[in-house]
Amino acid sequence: MSLADRSLKPTMQTANRPKEDQSLLARIMKSKYLYLMVLPTAGLVLLFSYLPALIAIYRSFYMWDGIRLDKFIGFGNFSTMLQDPVLLESIPNMLKLLLFSLFITLTVPLTNAVLIYRLAHARMQYWLRVLFIVPAVVPSVVTILLWTSFFSSDGLINIILRAVGLDTITRAWLGDPDTALYAIMGVGFPWAGGLTMLFYLAGLMNIPESLIDAATVDGATGLRRFWSIELPLIMGQVKLFIILTIIGGLQNFSLPLIMTDGGPGYSTMVPALRMYYAATQEFRMGYASAIGLVLFLVIFGLTYVNLRYIRTTVEFEAQ
Amino acid sequence: MRRKITVKGFASITWLGLMLLLTFYPLFFLLNVSFKDIGQYTQGMLAITFPLHFENYGMAANMLKDYTLNSIIITVASLAGLLLTASLTAFVLARYSFPGRNIIFYGLIGLMMIPSVLTLIPSYILTIQIKIYNTHWAVILPYIAGGQAFNVFVLRTFFQGLPEELFEAARIDGASPLQMYGRIALPLSTPILSTLAIMHVLGSWNDYIWPATVLQSDILRTVAVGLVYLNRIGSFPDPGPSMAGSVLASIPLLLLFVLSMRTFMQGLLTGALKI
Structure with a gap:
């Protein structure tokens, strides 16, 4: 939790670090398989953890039954x-x-x-x-x-x-x-x-x-x-x-x-x-x-x- | 001096023994009653009575077998999904540098700050909206998502500790990241994976509130939910079969514990770090 990235050991890409003149887009394209490998985690976490957290905050200000009733009431719930x-x-x-x-x-x-x-x-x-x-x-x-x-x-x-x-x-x-x-x-x-x-x-x-x-x-x-x-x-x-x-x-x-x-x-x-x-x-x-x-x-x-x-x-x- | 230590040692052992006795007595009580018929229960709840009614177990097993199968499906599927996705991500985060890596890492670590009480109700509605409510997916997918933060964190630390030389030869031979993950990193991580696996199995087998919330149909219920349900609606004719059901629901994890005691304890210790 408190272990930040400074503890990161030299990784293989630092060994052959991409040249500075490579554009961000080129670096992203070069790593496309890496993104693909991270995709399942990212997708699941966004859908089932971050989205519900955001819904919770957003819906706190609504009168909402999950189906039809949907009305902004400010701090009414509180x-x-x-x-x-x-x-x-x-x-x-x-x-x-x-x-x-x-x-x-x-x-x-x-x-x-x-x-x-x-x-x-x-x-x-x-x-x-x-x-x-x-x-x-x-x-x-x-x-x-x-x-x-x-x-x-x-x-x-x-x-x-x-x-x-x-x-x-x-x-x-x-x-x-x-x-x-x-x-x-x-x-x-x-x-x-x-x-x-x-x-x-x-x-x-x-x-x-x-x-x-x-x-x-x-x-x-x-x-x-x-x-x-x-x-x-x-x-x-x-x-x-x-x-x-x-x-x-x-x-x-x-x-x-x-x-x-x-x-x-x-x-x-x-x-x-x-x-x-x-x-x-x-x-x-x-x-x-x-x-x-x-x-x-x-x-x-x-x-x-x-x-x-x-x-x-x-x-x-x-x- | 010597004598004093012995007296103290004796006092400690007595205290710990008493603790163990009080801790285990309820389990003994459970096991004892699970073999009783209603007459033996009302007349001698505390005594060990004969004959032992093994048919209680037959009845309970019959009532719990579908629930148990559901628990196995959910536990195995979420375990496989969790370890696969988390180890892939952890490997990439540990061994490569690419644009957005830190965002992904901190995005995952930040999840540990979100308590389940905040997301419980919206997650429940979400399962309805994406039409997985009242299916096993409504339990499996959130379990996989919920385990990511901690599992990626632990696995990333492990993969970072692997020496670079292991990967060098493969990289020169032109192995892809996926090949290096599958052929080098994964085989080396079996011990840490089994520790994480045990933690997940323990959590998913025992979980009550989430599966009770999103699994409506009786045929979908997990064993924890089913056991509570049967007791609450009074399906068990008397305490004997009910407690036999409790014993049966406990057996898989107890077995796992006995078979892998060291890994299990390691898993529990690792798990205690989880918030």
């Missing part, structure tokens, strides 16, 4: 957003889910990675890595369906609660507006985060052994070693995952879509799901595009603020 009670209710839900996943990303997988990293037994390290990854391979819809069943009135959660004598709090967790959002957070407990953990661990394993040895000689062990050596040296990974979690938290909606449809009421509605329903159920394509655009701008802004940190990671990885 002022509608400010008065859309469902959308407004969905924002705190998204923030709660986002804060929770940020908290998880920074705790459980990091702890696990450090503990695995510190194990002296290389073979055990390898197998722990493999085992923690397995759940990441299970299709996410399988995980979501399974947890949906756990939260049902006769599901695993209630069975456990009854077994320990907490009958009074048993309920259909996803059917109760007071608990549905928290049930969604519970999916994937204990959130060992195979992929995040793997990535933290890769960062830890990149720390030069001499550094750790020196720290140990100086008496830095346990928590001290974590705060002074390990954490600073994998800050790149940590920051990257903060950004990825924020981006994911703003745009993912498959959990509420599959588990609750945003309900009961709008207790698990998130803005991205509101956008999806505005388009697929109410056919308000212009309005949905406007919600998408605002989410994009928020993501873009937050990523821009953090761009520096992404670069840190890439450079660290390249070492």
Whole structure:
């Protein structure tokens, strides 16, 4: 991403660089097969990535149902957003889910990675890595369906609660507006985060052994070693995952879509799901595009603020 | 000192073991229930009960076989298309200089800044307008397009690292760019291609929202979409066959994981860089 073209090695055409007097047209003609080779990529990307992005921006200013209704309304969609009670209710839900996943990303997988990293037994390290990854391979819809069943009135959660004598709090967790959002957070407990953990661990394993040895000689062990050596040296990974979690938290909606449809009421509605329903159920394509655009701008802004940190990671990885 | 370390080591192992236990218990639960009939389920959901009802799997397989075939078609077609187009572009961008090269390169890298939430709805309408809505193409083509930025980026870096001497002799013999790509660059890039392939398969097999949006007909659905659909409309008579279906939907990727563990982990690590 941050690797610019200056890293480009001398290529074969620089070896026999076209003479300066060759016109641009001649150089283009000379490279016609190269353009042909790039054409499939260029065509697909223009059609399926850039065009939709442009449509999204353009249509944000229209009242549009995708078929007939097609009317320019300026910032109308954006002022509608400010008065859309469902959308407004969905924002705190998204923030709660986002804060929770940020908290998880920074705790459980990091702890696990450090503990695995510190194990002296290389073979055990390898197998722990493999085992923690397995759940990441299970299709996410399988995980979501399974947890949906756990939260049902006769599901695993209630069975456990009854077994320990907490009958009074048993309920259909996803059917109760007071608990549905928290049930969604519970999916994937204990959130060992195979992929995040793997990535933290890769960062830890990149720390030069001499550094750790020196720290140990100086008496830095346990928590001290974590705060002074390990954490600073994998800050790149940590920051990257903060950004990825924020981006994911703003745009993912498959959990509420599959588990609750945003309900009961709008207790698990998130803005991205509101956008999806505005388009697929109410056919308000212009309005949905406007919600998408605002989410994009928020993501873009937050990523821009953090761009520096992404670069840190890439450079660290390249070492 | 020595003793303290051992106590700590023991504590870590206990913690990690507990984590693994809690992580794997849901999967064990899934597998266990997948063999139960309704009586065994209501009376002993948590216990291992006999006889094991293998017929749950027969029923689930029957319900999921068309969906699975659709997933295979979409995954294989988009994978072939993605790796072919991305490697061609990456090769050209890495080894040649021509007018417009930087525009193309930055045009691709810039794509990483466009989140799916912005393009989801317009892409959905686009598939209707270009008349591929409710066909497999509506999933395959956007998958190929969506993977370009990252795959070209990774492959371009790889092709740049190949020594120029490899191509020199061929160039003197008058080989075309396409020949050099096919005969020299591509055969050398099998490891990086398999890493990218695994990432793509993982993503396309598991994807839910896009195929659920553009595939309307039941006969076109992917296994992820079909599985959710069958559960939501209550097609499974009881939890046993439903969970057997979940197990079946998970098997292809688990198999792929077991067969190519190192490449797989490499793929996951590479993928984490993707935004």
